Amino acid sequence: MSTAGATVWSRLADIAGPSNVISDxxxxxxxxxxxxxxxxxxxxxxxxxxxxxxxxxxxxxxxxAATGARTKLGIGLPPRQYxxxxxxxxxxxLVSYDPGDLTLSVEAGxxxxxxxxxxxxxxxxxxxxxxxxxRTTIGGTTASGVDGPLRQLYGTARDYLLGMEFVTGEGILAxxxxxxxxxVTGYDIHKLMIGALGTLGVITRxxxxxxxxxSSSRAFVAAFQTLERACGMRNRVSQSHLAPVTMEIFSPxxxxxxxxxxxxxxxxxxxxxxxxSGARWVFTSGxxxxxxxxxxxxxxxxxxxxxCGAVDAIVLExxxxxxxxxxxxxxxxxxxxxxxxxxxxxxxxxxxxxxEALTAAIREAESRHLPWVAMARGVGVIYxxxxxxxxxxxxxxxxxxxxxxxxxxxxxxGGHATIPWCPSAWKNALKxxxxxxxxxxxxxKLKKAFDPDGVFSPGRFVGGI
Amino acid sequence: xxxxSTRRNxxxxxxxxxxxxxxxxLLGADAVLHRPEELLLYEYDGSVEVARPNCVVFPRHxxxxxxxxxxxxxxxxxxIGRGAGTGLSGGALARQGGMLLVxxxxxxxxxxxxxxxxxxxxPGVVNADLSVxxxxxxxxxxxxxxxxxxxTIGGNVSENSGGPHTLAYGVTTNHVYSLEAVLPxxxxxxxxSSALDSPGYDVPGLFVGSEGxxxxxxxxxxxxxxxxxxxxxxxxxxxxxxxATETVVDITxxxxxxxxxxxxxxxxxxxxxAYVHAGFPVDCAAVLLLEVDGLREAAEQHAxxxxxxxxxxxxxxxxxxxxxxxxxxxxxxxxxxxxxxGRLSPxxxxxxxxxxxxxxxxxxxxxxxxxxKYGFEIGNxxxxxxxxxxxxxxxxxxxxxxxxxxVASADEIIGFCIEMGGSITGEHGVxxxxxxxxxxxxxxxxMNLMRRVRDAYNPTGxxxxxxxxxxxxxxxxxxxxxxxxxxxxxA
Numbered sequence: 001m002s003t004a005g006a007t008v009w010s011r012l013a014d015i016a017g018p019s020n021v022i023s024d025x026x027x028x029x030x031x032x033x034x035x036x037x038x039x040x041x042x043x044x045x046x047x048x049x050x051x052x053x054x055x056x057x058x059x060x061x062x063x064x065a066a067t068g069a070r071t072k073l074g075i076g077l078p079p080r081q082y083x084x085x086x087x088x089x090x091x092x093x094l095v096s097y098d099p100g101d102l103t104l105s106v107e108a109g110x111x112x113x114x115x116x117x118x119x120x121x122x123x124x125x126x127x128x129x130x131x132x133x134x135r136t137t138i139g140g141t142t143a144s145g146v147d148g149p150l151r152q153l154y155g156t157a158r159d160y161l162l163g164m165e166f167v168t169g170e171g172i173l174a175x176x177x178x179x180x181x182x183x184v185t186g187y188d189i190h191k192l193m194i195g196a197l198g199t200l201g202v203i204t205r206x207x208x209x210x211x212x213x214x215s216s217s218r219a220f221v222a223a224f225q226t227l228e229r230a231c232g233m234r235n236r237v238s239q240s241h242l243a244p245v246t247m248e249i250f251s252p253x254x255x256x257x258x259x260x261x262x263x264x265x266x267x268x269x270x271x272x273x274x275x276x277s278g279a280r281w282v283f284t285s286g287x288x289x290x291x292x293x294x295x296x297x298x299x300x301x302x303x304x305x306x307x308c309g310a311v312d313a314i315v316l317e318x319x320x321x322x323x324x325x326x327x328x329x330x331x332x333x334x335x336x337x338x339x340x341x342x343x344x345x346x347x348x349x350x351x352x353x354x355x356e357a358l359t360a361a362i363r364e365a366e367s368r369h370l371p372w373v374a375m376a377r378g379v380g381v382i383y384x385x386x387x388x389x390x391x392x393x394x395x396x397x398x399x400x401x402x403x404x405x406x407x408x409x410x411x412x413x414g415g416h417a418t419i420p421w422c423p424s425a426w427k428n429a430l431k432x433x434x435x436x437x438x439x440x441x442x443x444x445k446l447k448k449a450f451d452p453d454g455v456f457s458p459g460r461f462v463g464g465i
Numbered sequence: 466x467x468x469x470s471t472r473r474n475x476x477x478x479x480x481x482x483x484x485x486x487x488x489x490x491l492l493g494a495d496a497v498l499h500r501p502e503e504l505l506l507y508e509y510d511g512s513v514e515v516a517r518p519n520c521v522v523f524p525r526h527x528x529x530x531x532x533x534x535x536x537x538x539x540x541x542x543x544x545i546g547r548g549a550g551t552g553l554s555g556g557a558l559a560r561q562g563g564m565l566l567v568x569x570x571x572x573x574x575x576x577x578x579x580x581x582x583x584x585x586x587x588p589g590v591v592n593a594d595l596s597v598x599x600x601x602x603x604x605x606x607x608x609x610x611x612x613x614x615x616x617t618i619g620g621n622v623s624e625n626s627g628g629p630h631t632l633a634y635g636v637t638t639n640h641v642y643s644l645e646a647v648l649p650x651x652x653x654x655x656x657x658s659s660a661l662d663s664p665g666y667d668v669p670g671l672f673v674g675s676e677g678x679x680x681x682x683x684x685x686x687x688x689x690x691x692x693x694x695x696x697x698x699x700x701x702x703x704x705x706x707x708x709a710t711e712t713v714v715d716i717t718x719x720x721x722x723x724x725x726x727x728x729x730x731x732x733x734x735x736x737x738x739a740y741v742h743a744g745f746p747v748d749c750a751a752v753l754l755l756e757v758d759g760l761r762e763a764a765e766q767h768a769x770x771x772x773x774x775x776x777x778x779x780x781x782x783x784x785x786x787x788x789x790x791x792x793x794x795x796x797x798x799x800x801x802x803x804x805x806x807g808r809l810s811p812x813x814x815x816x817x818x819x820x821x822x823x824x825x826x827x828x829x830x831x832x833x834x835x836x837x838k839y840g841f842e843i844g845n846x847x848x849x850x851x852x853x854x855x856x857x858x859x860x861x862x863x864x865x866x867x868x869x870x871x872v873a874s875a876d877e878i879i880g881f882c883i884e885m886g887g888s889i890t891g892e893h894g895v896x897x898x899x900x901x902x903x904x905x906x907x908x909x910x911x912m913n914l915m916r917r918v919r920d921a922y923n924p925t926g927x928x929x930x931x932x933x934x935x936x937x938x939x940x941x942x943x944x945x946x947x948x949x950x951x952x953x954x955x956a
Contacts, residue, residue: 100718101821101852123720147662156662158670159639174914178906180819182636182851182891184625184674185899185906186933187915191638191670200666212720235580241694241760292762348660350581380581381661414643414659414686433664439656443666445921449914462665 034078055171068140080459108139127154145195164190166201169451247378341391518559548617554896588619625674627892645684693758726850743798818882853891
């Protein structure tokens, strides 16, 4: 350990206790962000300790990245500087839970699955069906801003986050919002922390609304010969009075993902191959309700599917329902494990532009012989994954050109795209955060207000913030 | 600071005639008011506060707003955005004098995209007008403040307004995709996008509900929500307030989320009936106005479930509106309640505290005790389903002592809400009414960070000065008046 390294270690050990600081290079490698290792990792136990650590880092001009289960460190640009990993997993307490009021306050490091078990005892849940569900923490889920299939009905964390506590780049513990379900006191600063990759502050505590568990649910699955027909079904459903819980369209080729190991781990039971096979586009939509409502959904969805030209349709329940749900939730990790150079574009467009946007993306990939799969959410968010067979320079150039064209084609009125996941070595070439944004100057003002010296993950966020 | 002295002068004197001339040149003479008799109307909003502006301007286009901001900066005039002036916390009042920008002429619906369920509107579009405009497509704009027939979407966005149906549909911020705004520095900005998950910080999420202190919003892209297939409206009648509040607690705990769950106490019902004749029984202690909606099969079941819970808690009767006419009448009673109360007293003071829903029974009992202690009638008509109280304190503002006692009793109610783990405002905003209560919820650190965010966009403090933050002296000179501990009486 260098002298500087020893000083950092001893100060962190003073604050959090020696047993909570890691300096072993092999262990530190597991905290790497884009192959950049920190010189220490510290696991604080309280917001006060975090404030001390941040103050120390700021004084010594060290850069900090808060980490949870470390499942999504690949999102964003490589950090310009990364000295200390702030391992949040010891801040994992349930602060308060009032089932009667359907509100919850938790520390950021609590794993989602643990929280889910606590809520399940009261037949409640959080609609955060996000990738890496079995490992991820609530803090990481919030800071990364990843979405999940339940956003169709419940929206995103932004819609049910009530308040937050966080430590700013000056080591100050602050909060916004509250713990009641309706509140307009002060600025909604907590909204800024969602998807900010921890570049404004370290989230220490999160207050959320909880939701009653759904009564019986089912999934409707329909196969179509073309993307346009599958999107047609999406449009018809959203024009109807049906309020499905989830709504996704899977591209042909997703069936092949089932064959690989990652998919087998996730999918609990097999999904009928007749539906998920060949060159078909698959529309799947979950729905819930009482006996009569379920029957109504089934009848209406079958009718719509037929009118939209479905070649096959089926209603799933039980283990098969769980499998399709897991597929929707864990699509990202599945495709990441399916190629040595998986590059995932997140394309956001108006819902009615999905077919066109996807068609353009497919053209870019296929004209370069790049394998691809896609999952499109009914709300207008498409995950388009390019799955190259290898990660050489020529392939990188192909992916670079394809992704660049896709980013441009999405920037139609109101649309945009980013590349949340790609090989670290490609990040210098690919436009990870998409095209430059006109509102970037307004974001920079916030970064200066929260973290004036750039302590938090410098360089990782939009525009190199 | 130079502008501070200018500001003081403004309050006493007429505005610089050069500034008025510049404004008239930009907007035309009919879009600038500055004579004292013209300004009288604009010293009020829906709150109990009064503050007279030095001039009022009516922009027609975004470029007008940008031009006005330039003039305001040139002459160092405070500027305050205003919609219909229905706000309940003084958000659209010129607390320190200056210029009101009234958006009533920027009232065009610019685009309706039925297929993607979005609309682009100017800030002066009246909330209910948008819903009317899209009704034939089976859509509506879901946030429904009681003021919706007058209040503007720009005002709703600034205050992050709620309403009865926000229980199931969410408040205004849940229905805004993107904004165009003029910053107080004169920059025209577009924030967010009509497609979801705009990369970067959620600046629109910050601006919604910032009470007009960060930017003048000139265009709003909103979500349009499909009208439900079936709506069932129920009126549950109770002999005691406790039975009604216990019902709300139980409905929430059972995981039933009605579209709306409103409570009116007996006193308010009698006031409403004398005015609206909505059909509320005048001999009961409280009613719950409950609505469930959605798919026919689901709504019917939910209506039965809700009615069962009401009966379990000794509801004397549960009526179901038979048709749209009956339903509209019940809602008319609810939405006109404040007007009805206005007939009974020279002045009333509406509070907006929020509590966890499990604490409803003891909170209503406490409000009753506080009323008795101060000798006021306090009515209760509120969004019970999300714990958002609206105690109405009747008093005579002509008597200074009564005014002070009304404020003291309101503070005691708010103190109790905070003790219960609640908040000082659920939907009306802090404005100039509750700024002094901010330290009950937030530390100096919390507020300093918020001030820093304000200063990032509003560096000169010329936009809507004297709002949200306690005793703002401008230019960062802040002195917080010490406040008693929450819940301690100040009578």
